Amino acid sequence: MDAPLFLRACRREPVERTPLWLMRQAGRYLPEYREVRAKVSFLELCRTPELAAEVTLQPIRRFPFDAAIIFSDILVPVEAMGVPLTFDPGPKLGKTVDTPGDIEALRVPDPATELAFVGQAIQHFKREAPNTPILGFAGAPFTLASYLVEGVTSKGFHATKSLLYQHPKAARDLTGKLAETVARHLEAQIDAGADAVQIFDSWAGVLSRDDYLEFGLTPTLQVIERLKGKGVPIILFAKGAHASLEEVAQSGADVVGVDWTLPLDRVGPRVGRNVTVQGNLDPAVLFAPPERIEREVQRVLTEAKDLAGHVFNLGHGILPNTPPEHVQTLVEAVARMSRRPS
């Protein structure tokens, strides 16, 4: 039997159509998700394997997505590092990393014990949906560092950048510790059965090229290096790192995620033939009428036609108020418009 479509596309093997999944496909736009969330907090949901698996399954039951991504949050490991975490609804960390001593005090968690619920959620999912590839994921070291330093989702990243510029050694210590944390967390997810993993460097785009290469990509390379032997595709989504696409493509990742601000026909020549590209519809397009959604899908597919490999996705997480029927329009349009003659 052929490998699943999604995995073949990640490896640039022949595909009969372009596979599709959506970042945050399990989440607030689905009434069945909101029903679960009415009963448990966001973090309880992340920490309860049966429930995390259940909400991961919800979008798969509705739509023929080609992959699922385990329901969790990039900040889940932060608690196990010793930093209290709440959501209200945005993340709030119970303390911030301000000094070298604070960095020293951060623990590298043992995922087998302290983050076991993530692997268990993956195992639950695989029992329920053995034919749907399941992605594990983690935040990239720089993105996680920004939360540890700012304590919240930052606007200007001033404290984070002050650390990089005033205390580059401390910044490297912090991202290095996070690289180790992320590598272990992803290894554990792969060991639990994840068929692929995605690394989210959500805030890569706030850095200059030099700073991204030094503080964003370098620790990410350590993570990728550790995972390469595991044999599952690695997706690196360094959102907004447009000036470093070539280096991202050379990172060892199998798939490079791209947001909607860069047309894929400009991405292809820069990333070359050795990576698959994932993206890149603006999630806000899903608020448009069906005809417009279809037109935008056609545009993305046309711009993607010379890529070595393509996984259709949004350029960022699906938005909470998205009408589910527009997701149906998207799924059907991608399947219909990307079908290759066999």
Next chain:
Amino acid sequence: MDAPLFLRACRREPVERTPLWLMRQAGRYLPEYREVRAKVSFLELCRTPELAAEVTLQPIRRFPFDAAIIFSDILVPVEAMGVPLTFDPGPKLGKTVDTPGDIEALRVPDPATELAFVGQAIQHFKREAPNTPILGFAGAPFTLASYLVEGVTSKGFHATKSLLYQHPKAARDLTGKLAETVARHLEAQIDAGADAVQIFDSWAGVLSRDDYLEFGLTPTLQVIERLKGKGVPIILFAKGAHASLEEVAQSGADVVGVDWTLPLDRVGPRVGRNVTVQGNLDPAVLFAPPERIEREVQRVLTEAKDLAGHVFNLGHGILPNTPPEHVQTLVEAVARMSRRPS
């Protein structure tokens, strides 16, 4: 007598060193500004020509900047369009544009009467500092539209994008009306004595390339077209519109602003020889120790060396907590490191 250095750089005429000014150079990082603000609200300050001129002069007294920018706000015209405006500290609009009727109801203000305080502030400044070029400015139509639609500084621009996708004609009506408003506002500033004008498309980077070209650049071209005969340099800063740099450079603007995420040696070949480039130090670099600031200045100047013309600036407004002595370091470094043999 030679024209001022800043204006020569805007026109790609010979310069003995790279001119420098900073976006938001009049503002919260200066104690003398905070002293004024302790007595009047932000909007009162904008609306009182003597005070607006005074805070515009403050940074010029401290630092040998090569240009000043009149103290005002891109949302100042919004009130005159009929939308109440407060700052707390971010902008809050008293109503939002939700329907075609709301767009219809917006008035195109007469700047000579309704925004006269801006021109008067420019005149005040010119009497006090006749040798320092003074810039007028305005928000670009798309950026202003996003405030009118969202009512606040948006995070995801969902309402704005919904308008573009669901009601493209209404979106064009809105940005068209704003183009007329912005053109008149800038014409009035030039008539009052502005030596150059900058158009801030602060949110250009949230759009896909196609959407930026349609809803961002197109109405901006109408503004530029109207101003071309006025004989003063026009600076277009479409922040984050990285996929459309070529089109921005062809807009008729004399100067193209670029943020810090794109190295200037990559910008040059894309914008060509007919525009000056303005930028692009990360404002957060000003939190770094002096040696690091100097290193980053050298990097920017080196990356800028093959540009047809360069105006040194930050890639975004200076940050509130910036130490003024670090601005001094920056000013001296740019002057020393960019000096050309005469």
